[in-house]
Amino acid sequence: MIIDSHVHLTRPGYVRQRFLGGHARMAASLYNRVHKTSITPQQYVEMVRSRIDPSGEKLIAEMDAARVDVSVIFGVDWAYAVTGEPRVANREQNRYLAEYARRYPGRFVPLAALDPRRPDALEQATEAIEAWGMKGFKLMPAAGFKPNDPLCFPLYEKCTQWKVPIMFHSGGLEFNWEYGSPNLIASAAEAFPEVNMIMAHAGLESWEQCRLACAALPNCFMDISIRQFDYRINRHKFYQWLRDMIDWTGPWKILFASDAPLPTFYLPTKDWVAAIDQPQSDVEFTREERDIILGRAAQAVFGC
Numbered sequence: 001m002i003i004d005s006h007v008h009l010t011r012p013g014y015v016r017q018r019f020l021g022g023h024a025r026m027a028a029s030l031y032n033r034v035h036k037t038s039i040t041p042q043q044y045v046e047m048v049r050s051r052i053d054p055s056g057e058k059l060i061a062e063m064d065a066a067r068v069d070v071s072v073i074f075g076v077d078w079a080y081a082v083t084g085e086p087r088v089a090n091r092e093q094n095r096y097l098a099e100y101a102r103r104y105p106g107r108f109v110p111l112a113a114l115d116p117r118r119p120d121a122l123e124q125a126t127e128a129i130e131a132w133g134m135k136g137f138k139l140m141p142a143a144g145f146k147p148n149d150p151l152c153f154p155l156y157e158k159c160t161q162w163k164v165p166i167m168f169h170s171g172g173l174e175f176n177w178e179y180g181s182p183n184l185i186a187s188a189a190e191a192f193p194e195v196n197m198i199m200a201h202a203g204l205e206s207w208e209q210c211r212l213a214c215a216a217l218p219n220c221f222m223d224i225s226i227r228q229f230d231y232r233i234n235r236h237k238f239y240q241w242l243r244d245m246i247d248w249t250g251p252w253k254i255l256f257a258s259d260a261p262l263p264t265f266y267l268p269t270k271d272w273v274a275a276i277d278q279p280q281s282d283v284e285f286t287r288e289e290r291d292i293i294l295g296r297a298a299q300a301v302f303g304c
Contacts, residue, residue: 002273003298006167006200006225006257007071009059009097010052014075014088027262034232034266051261056100062260063107066270069295070304072257073097074111074138074167080118081144090114091124098132109302111167113138116152117145125155129162135302136164141179142172148187156192165196165301167223171204182206186213189220196301198255201226202245214249221301222249224293225259228267231275239283246285251292255301 028044031037039047053059063071075093079085088096094112101108112128114121114137128134137159141147147168159166170180182203189197202222203210213220224242231238245254256276258269267275276294279285298304 001069001295001299002067002277003256003295003302003304004063004066004068004071004258004260004269005198005223005255005298005302006259007059007073008075008259008261009056009073009100010048010261011054011088011093011096012052014086014093027265030229031265034229047265048262051264053261056103059260060104060107062264062269066268066273068269068273070107070109070298071260072109072111072167072298072302073101075113076138076140076169077113077115077118078140078143080115090118091127094124094128094134095132098128098134102133109136109304110134111136111138113140114155115140115143115145116155122154122158125158129158129164135304136166138167138169140169141184142169142176144176144179146179147185148191152188153191156188156195159195160192163194165198167198167200169201170199170210170222171201171206182209182213186217186220189213189217193217193219195219196221198223198301200257201259202254207241207245211245211248214253221253221255221297223255223257225257226263228258228263228272231272232266236281236283239279239281239285243283243285246289246293251289252297252300254293255298256294 025041028039028041077090079090097110101110112134114124168185170182170185172180182199185197185199196219198221199210200223202224210222214222258272260269277290
Protein backbone atom coordinates (compact mmCIF):
# COMPACT_ATOMS: atom_id res chain seq x y z
CA MET A 1 0.00 0.00 0.00
CA ILE A 2 1.17 3.54 -0.82
CA ILE A 3 0.01 6.36 1.44
CA ASP A 4 0.68 10.04 0.78
CA SER A 5 0.70 11.51 4.28
CA HIS A 6 0.51 15.19 3.32
CA VAL A 7 -1.98 16.45 0.72
CA HIS A 8 -3.99 19.66 0.36
CA LEU A 9 -7.29 19.60 -1.49
CA THR A 10 -7.43 23.11 -2.95
CA ARG A 11 -10.80 24.72 -3.64
CA PRO A 12 -11.95 28.29 -4.42
CA GLY A 13 -11.96 30.66 -1.44
CA TYR A 14 -9.67 28.61 0.80
CA VAL A 15 -6.77 31.07 1.15
CA ARG A 16 -6.42 34.82 0.94
CA GLN A 17 -4.21 36.79 -1.42
CA ARG A 18 -1.85 37.74 1.42
CA PHE A 19 -0.91 34.11 1.92
CA LEU A 20 -0.48 33.45 -1.81
CA GLY A 21 1.64 36.57 -2.28
CA GLY A 22 3.96 35.77 0.60
CA HIS A 23 4.34 32.16 -0.47
CA ALA A 24 4.84 32.95 -4.15
CA ARG A 25 7.96 35.07 -3.67
CA MET A 26 9.85 32.16 -2.15
CA ALA A 27 8.20 29.39 -4.17
CA ALA A 28 8.88 31.08 -7.52
CA SER A 29 12.54 31.31 -6.64
CA LEU A 30 12.67 27.60 -5.81
CA TYR A 31 10.76 26.74 -8.99
CA ASN A 32 13.26 28.71 -11.05
CA ARG A 33 16.15 26.98 -9.31
CA VAL A 34 14.78 23.54 -10.20
CA HIS A 35 13.65 24.26 -13.75
CA LYS A 36 16.24 26.91 -14.69
CA THR A 37 13.49 29.35 -15.62
CA SER A 38 12.69 32.92 -14.61
CA ILE A 39 8.97 33.02 -13.81
CA THR A 40 7.70 35.85 -11.63
CA PRO A 41 5.83 35.43 -8.33
CA GLN A 42 2.62 36.47 -10.11
CA GLN A 43 3.15 33.81 -12.75
CA TYR A 44 3.63 31.30 -9.97
CA VAL A 45 0.34 32.40 -8.39
CA GLU A 46 -1.41 31.76 -11.70
CA MET A 47 0.10 28.27 -11.77
CA VAL A 48 -1.25 27.68 -8.26
CA ARG A 49 -4.71 28.86 -9.30
CA SER A 50 -4.64 26.36 -12.16
CA ARG A 51 -4.46 23.59 -9.58
CA ILE A 52 -7.69 24.53 -7.80
CA ASP A 53 -9.77 21.37 -7.62
CA PRO A 54 -13.42 22.22 -6.80
CA SER A 55 -14.74 18.65 -7.06
CA GLY A 56 -11.64 16.76 -5.95
CA GLU A 57 -11.61 14.78 -9.19
CA LYS A 58 -8.11 16.01 -10.11
CA LEU A 59 -6.75 14.64 -6.85
CA ILE A 60 -8.30 11.22 -7.38
CA ALA A 61 -6.87 11.06 -10.91
CA GLU A 62 -3.41 12.07 -9.72
CA MET A 63 -3.49 9.50 -6.94
CA ASP A 64 -4.46 6.77 -9.38
CA ALA A 65 -1.72 7.78 -11.81
CA ALA A 66 0.85 7.70 -8.99
CA ARG A 67 -0.43 4.39 -7.53
CA VAL A 68 -1.29 6.16 -4.27
CA ASP A 69 -3.94 4.17 -2.40
CA VAL A 70 -4.68 6.64 0.41
CA SER A 71 -4.00 10.35 0.96
CA VAL A 72 -4.00 12.16 4.29
CA ILE A 73 -5.78 15.44 3.52
CA PHE A 74 -6.02 18.70 5.46
CA GLY A 75 -6.09 22.46 5.16
CA VAL A 76 -4.06 25.23 6.78
CA ASP A 77 -5.49 27.49 9.49
CA TRP A 78 -3.67 30.76 8.80
CA ALA A 79 -6.85 32.71 9.22
CA TYR A 80 -7.12 33.33 12.97
CA ALA A 81 -3.85 35.22 13.45
CA VAL A 82 -2.21 35.86 10.08
CA THR A 83 -4.50 36.54 7.13
CA GLY A 84 -8.01 36.84 8.52
CA GLU A 85 -10.76 34.40 7.64
CA PRO A 86 -10.93 33.54 3.93
CA ARG A 87 -14.18 33.41 2.00
CA VAL A 88 -14.64 29.78 3.07
CA ALA A 89 -14.16 29.73 6.86
CA ASN A 90 -11.82 27.23 8.49
CA ARG A 91 -14.63 25.21 10.06
CA GLU A 92 -16.34 24.83 6.68
CA GLN A 93 -13.09 23.74 5.05
CA ASN A 94 -12.70 21.00 7.65
CA ARG A 95 -16.31 19.91 7.20
CA TYR A 96 -15.85 19.64 3.45
CA LEU A 97 -12.77 17.43 3.85
CA ALA A 98 -14.70 15.11 6.16
CA GLU A 99 -17.51 14.90 3.59
CA TYR A 100 -15.05 14.31 0.78
CA ALA A 101 -13.47 11.41 2.67
CA ARG A 102 -16.91 9.86 3.16
CA ARG A 103 -17.61 10.25 -0.56
CA TYR A 104 -14.57 8.08 -1.40
CA PRO A 105 -14.42 5.37 1.29
CA GLY A 106 -10.95 4.08 1.99
CA ARG A 107 -9.13 6.69 -0.11
CA PHE A 108 -8.68 9.52 2.40
CA VAL A 109 -7.71 10.20 6.01
CA PRO A 110 -9.06 13.70 6.84
CA LEU A 111 -7.33 15.84 9.48
CA ALA A 112 -8.83 19.05 10.84
CA ALA A 113 -6.71 22.19 10.46
CA LEU A 114 -6.97 24.21 13.65
CA ASP A 115 -5.30 27.12 15.43
CA PRO A 116 -5.45 26.21 19.15
CA ARG A 117 -5.78 29.90 20.05
CA ARG A 118 -9.25 30.13 18.51
CA PRO A 119 -11.79 30.84 21.28
CA ASP A 120 -13.85 27.88 20.05
CA ALA A 121 -10.89 25.60 19.31
CA LEU A 122 -12.08 22.73 21.50
CA GLU A 123 -15.61 23.02 20.13
CA GLN A 124 -14.31 22.85 16.55
CA ALA A 125 -12.03 19.96 17.50
CA THR A 126 -14.81 17.99 19.15
CA GLU A 127 -17.14 18.52 16.21
CA ALA A 128 -14.45 17.42 13.75
CA ILE A 129 -13.63 14.18 15.58
CA GLU A 130 -16.92 13.16 17.21
CA ALA A 131 -19.48 14.46 14.68
CA TRP A 132 -17.62 14.34 11.37
CA GLY A 133 -15.29 11.38 11.97
CA MET A 134 -12.05 13.18 11.22
CA LYS A 135 -8.88 11.35 12.23
CA GLY A 136 -6.59 13.94 13.80
CA PHE A 137 -5.31 17.49 13.42
CA LYS A 138 -2.98 19.67 11.38
CA LEU A 139 -1.39 22.52 13.34
CA MET A 140 0.55 25.42 11.82
CA PRO A 141 2.85 26.88 14.50
CA ALA A 142 4.15 29.43 11.97
CA ALA A 143 0.79 31.17 12.38
CA GLY A 144 2.28 32.45 15.63
CA PHE A 145 2.17 29.90 18.46
CA LYS A 146 4.73 27.53 19.92
CA PRO A 147 3.81 23.83 19.98
CA ASN A 148 4.90 23.50 23.61
CA ASP A 149 2.91 26.52 24.82
CA PRO A 150 0.41 25.50 27.53
CA LEU A 151 -2.35 27.14 25.47
CA CYS A 152 -2.09 24.05 23.21
CA PHE A 153 -2.37 21.55 26.05
CA PRO A 154 -6.19 21.32 26.21
CA LEU A 155 -6.19 20.18 22.58
CA TYR A 156 -3.40 17.68 23.24
CA GLU A 157 -5.32 16.31 26.22
CA LYS A 158 -8.33 15.72 23.97
CA CYS A 159 -6.08 14.02 21.40
CA THR A 160 -4.90 11.70 24.17
CA GLN A 161 -8.53 10.77 24.88
CA TRP A 162 -9.43 10.40 21.21
CA LYS A 163 -6.17 8.57 20.39
CA VAL A 164 -5.60 10.69 17.28
CA PRO A 165 -2.31 12.10 15.88
CA ILE A 166 -1.23 15.65 15.16
CA MET A 167 0.62 16.79 12.05
CA PHE A 168 2.76 19.90 12.60
CA HIS A 169 4.32 22.11 9.99
CA SER A 170 7.98 22.09 11.01
CA GLY A 171 10.79 24.39 9.97
CA GLY A 172 10.36 26.75 7.06
CA LEU A 173 10.92 30.38 6.16
CA GLU A 174 7.44 31.87 6.12
CA PHE A 175 5.95 34.15 8.78
CA ASN A 176 6.94 33.03 12.31
CA TRP A 177 8.99 30.10 10.98
CA GLU A 178 10.99 29.66 14.18
CA TYR A 179 7.81 28.59 16.00
CA GLY A 180 7.89 25.39 13.96
CA SER A 181 11.22 24.29 15.41
CA PRO A 182 11.38 20.49 15.80
CA ASN A 183 12.75 21.09 19.29
CA LEU A 184 9.49 22.77 20.33
CA ILE A 185 7.44 19.95 18.80
CA ALA A 186 9.63 17.41 20.58
CA SER A 187 8.99 19.23 23.86
CA ALA A 188 5.23 18.87 23.30
CA ALA A 189 5.65 15.20 22.35
CA GLU A 190 7.61 14.53 25.52
CA ALA A 191 4.85 16.13 27.61
CA PHE A 192 2.12 14.10 25.83
CA PRO A 193 3.69 10.69 25.14
CA GLU A 194 0.40 9.08 24.11
CA VAL A 195 -0.12 11.48 21.20
CA ASN A 196 1.69 10.69 17.96
CA MET A 197 3.19 13.90 16.55
CA ILE A 198 4.42 14.14 12.97
CA MET A 199 6.93 16.78 11.86
CA ALA A 200 5.98 17.69 8.31
CA HIS A 201 8.83 18.25 5.85
CA ALA A 202 11.26 16.53 8.27
CA GLY A 203 11.96 19.92 9.83
CA LEU A 204 13.12 21.46 6.52
CA GLU A 205 16.32 23.35 7.40
CA SER A 206 16.18 21.96 10.95
CA TRP A 207 16.26 18.31 9.86
CA GLU A 208 18.97 17.37 12.36
CA GLN A 209 16.70 18.45 15.22
CA CYS A 210 13.90 16.42 13.65
CA ARG A 211 16.17 13.39 13.26
CA LEU A 212 17.21 13.46 16.91
CA ALA A 213 13.64 13.91 18.16
CA CYS A 214 12.35 11.01 16.07
CA ALA A 215 15.21 8.81 17.22
CA ALA A 216 14.72 9.66 20.88
CA LEU A 217 10.94 9.87 21.32
CA PRO A 218 8.63 6.94 20.47
CA ASN A 219 5.76 9.28 19.52
CA CYS A 220 7.72 11.54 17.12
CA PHE A 221 7.56 10.95 13.38
CA MET A 222 8.47 12.88 10.23
CA ASP A 223 7.14 13.15 6.70
CA ILE A 224 9.34 13.82 3.68
CA SER A 225 7.10 16.28 1.83
CA ILE A 226 8.82 19.17 0.01
CA ARG A 227 12.01 17.05 -0.12
CA GLN A 228 11.25 16.76 -3.83
CA PHE A 229 13.27 19.96 -4.08
CA ASP A 230 16.31 18.26 -2.51
CA TYR A 231 15.87 15.33 -4.89
CA ARG A 232 15.76 17.58 -7.96
CA ILE A 233 18.76 19.67 -6.91
CA ASN A 234 21.09 16.77 -6.02
CA ARG A 235 19.67 13.27 -6.26
CA HIS A 236 22.70 11.54 -4.78
CA LYS A 237 22.81 13.80 -1.72
CA PHE A 238 19.07 13.31 -1.22
CA TYR A 239 19.51 9.54 -1.07
CA GLN A 240 22.46 9.91 1.30
CA TRP A 241 20.27 12.12 3.49
CA LEU A 242 17.41 9.60 3.46
CA ARG A 243 19.80 6.74 4.26
CA ASP A 244 21.13 8.76 7.20
CA MET A 245 17.60 9.45 8.49
CA ILE A 246 16.71 5.76 8.31
CA ASP A 247 19.91 4.75 10.07
CA TRP A 248 19.19 7.19 12.90
CA THR A 249 15.47 6.70 13.41
CA GLY A 250 14.52 3.47 11.65
CA PRO A 251 12.10 3.41 8.68
CA TRP A 252 8.98 3.30 10.89
CA LYS A 253 9.52 6.97 11.79
CA ILE A 254 9.51 8.17 8.16
CA LEU A 255 6.31 8.77 6.17
CA PHE A 256 6.13 9.22 2.41
CA ALA A 257 4.45 12.54 1.61
CA SER A 258 4.18 15.07 -1.20
CA ASP A 259 2.50 18.25 0.15
CA ALA A 260 0.56 18.21 -3.15
CA PRO A 261 -0.35 20.15 -5.12
CA LEU A 262 2.42 22.78 -4.88
CA PRO A 263 5.59 20.61 -4.76
CA THR A 264 4.32 18.70 -7.77
CA PHE A 265 5.63 21.73 -9.68
CA TYR A 266 9.09 20.44 -8.74
CA LEU A 267 8.30 16.76 -9.31
CA PRO A 268 5.00 15.01 -10.14
CA THR A 269 3.75 12.70 -7.42
CA LYS A 270 4.07 9.63 -9.65
CA ASP A 271 7.79 10.41 -10.06
CA TRP A 272 8.17 11.06 -6.33
CA VAL A 273 6.65 7.63 -5.60
CA ALA A 274 9.05 6.08 -8.11
CA ALA A 275 12.00 7.86 -6.50
CA ILE A 276 11.30 6.06 -3.22
CA ASP A 277 9.95 2.80 -4.63
CA GLN A 278 12.74 2.21 -7.18
CA PRO A 279 15.66 4.49 -6.25
CA GLN A 280 18.20 4.95 -9.03
CA SER A 281 21.17 5.23 -6.71
CA ASP A 282 24.15 3.33 -5.40
CA VAL A 283 22.89 4.16 -1.90
CA GLU A 284 21.16 0.99 -0.78
CA PHE A 285 17.65 0.66 0.67
CA THR A 286 16.00 -2.67 1.42
CA ARG A 287 12.63 -3.56 -0.06
CA GLU A 288 11.22 -3.66 3.46
CA GLU A 289 12.51 -0.16 4.26
CA ARG A 290 10.92 1.23 1.09
CA ASP A 291 7.59 -0.47 1.79
CA ILE A 292 7.54 0.85 5.35
CA ILE A 293 8.23 4.43 4.23
CA LEU A 294 5.78 4.28 1.32
CA GLY A 295 2.85 3.14 3.42
CA ARG A 296 3.26 0.79 6.35
CA ALA A 297 4.57 3.50 8.72
CA ALA A 298 1.62 5.77 7.88
CA GLN A 299 -0.80 2.87 8.39
CA ALA A 300 0.55 2.51 11.93
CA VAL A 301 0.43 6.24 12.70
CA PHE A 302 -3.00 7.04 11.21
CA GLY A 303 -4.66 3.65 11.74
CA CYS A 304 -5.71 3.35 8.10
